[in-house]
Amino acid sequence: MENSEHPPLETPSSTTTLPWLRVRWQLVVKILLWLVAFFILGVAVFSYGIYRVRWQNPTVSTITKVLPFPAAMVNWRIVSLYEFNSRFDAYKKAITYNQDYDFSDPKNTDDIHKQQDALLTRMIDLKLEEQLARSRGISVSSDEVDRELETIAVQAQVDPSNLDDLVNNIYGWSRQQFIANVVIPQIRERKLQQAVASDVTLNADALARAQDVLQQITAGGDFAKLAEQYSDDPSSKPQGGDLGWNPSGAFVTEFEDAVSRLEIGKTSDLVTTQFGYHIVQVLGRTGEGTADAKTHVRHILIATKPFTDWLAQQTEQSKVWKFPVI
Structure with missing residues (x-):
């Protein structure tokens, strides 16, 4: 009687599939390396343009909003370039709201640079104060924010309900931006000042x-x-x-x-x-x-x-x- 058994089905051996896997992985790695290289090159180009050429345009603004290019660092914490530029834009709006000052006049360039340097120094101080306050357990509550807004309204001689409009007219900020950029740092600084004044040592x-x-x-x-x-x-x-x-x-x-x-x-x-x-x-x-x-x-x-x-x-x-x- 003839042997009716069929020969076993052949399965792809590791020796036949491994080269294809290697080729695929090598291709993926190469693509990733190229992407990383292009990203690093792009960051390098933008860094040169931002820090050396002083690029200022909407594209740069968009990129610095996404990527945290630093204007300063305080104990490895970033004061971002986008934040600095945004604050200086608000500062310019506030200055022109209260007085006739031409920021585009070349005669004012040196003075403007001094103002920018003063702003950056202030932002560095506030970043450090934030860290020092945290180390001392100092925080700012929502009740303190509300009370500070009421005090600001009294000092500005406006009804509290009209404070948001005044802030927008002066700085171009929303209520939350004003709280984040001015109110909370102001309260935190005052509480830190009091903590230092109360330190008997x-x-x-x-x-x-x-x-x-x-x-x-x-x-x-x-x-x-x-x-x-x-x-x-x-x-x-x-x-x-x-x-x-x-x-x-x-x-x-x-x-x-x-x-x-x-x-x-x-x-x-x-x-x-x-x-x-x-x-x-x-x-x-x-x-x-x-x-x-x-x-x-x-x-x-x-x-x-x-x-x-x-x-x-x-x-x-x-x-x-x-x-x-x-």
Whole structure:
């Protein structure tokens, strides 16, 4: 009987399929390498154009919005070129809103470069302050933002409901852009300033002086004479610390809160603000409960370590790079 068995079906061996896989993978790798090379070349070309030739056009603006070309770096954190240019555009709009200044006039080139350098330095400071505030557990709440917006509206003498329109007319910003670029950094900086002023290790001498002056007042000392003798506020010191009549919102938050709690003729404990330690007295009130309410206040200020000095020290201890964008 004949053998009816069929020979086993042949299956592709690894020796026959491996060369094809190798060819395919080699092709994929080559394509990827070319793409990476073109990307690196494109970045290099744009870097040259941005930092050396100073390209300024809509295409560059679009690319820098997508790719974070740095204008500066602070402890490896980027201040992006797009952010810098956007802020300077807003600055130019605000300047031309308030005065007649021609940014296209070649005669103003040197002055404009100084303004750009000042803006970049300020943005570096704010980036560092953001890091320092985070390290100290300082954050900004939505309630603080709302209160700051109300204060800004009072200072600008506009109804809070019209503040958004004013901001857009001056800066060309939306409400959220104004909060991100101005309000939050402003609150954060003030809270950081207060934290530095409250740091006893930095301000032991100032605290001792303030406590001594407060003790003298508590013992019956003449407030005005002590203000003339000890206060570090040059504007009110000659008047015995008298700040005159002021509406609500005229002072920084911590000072304002102390004033609102004090009864007429009473003296506060030490009040810490970004300026230092204050001893506050309320001398009178008028128009209470109305929009025209004012308070007559005097104070003695014992200044703490200047925040600018402290920030300069922190900057020296940080890694900061400025790129040639001006």
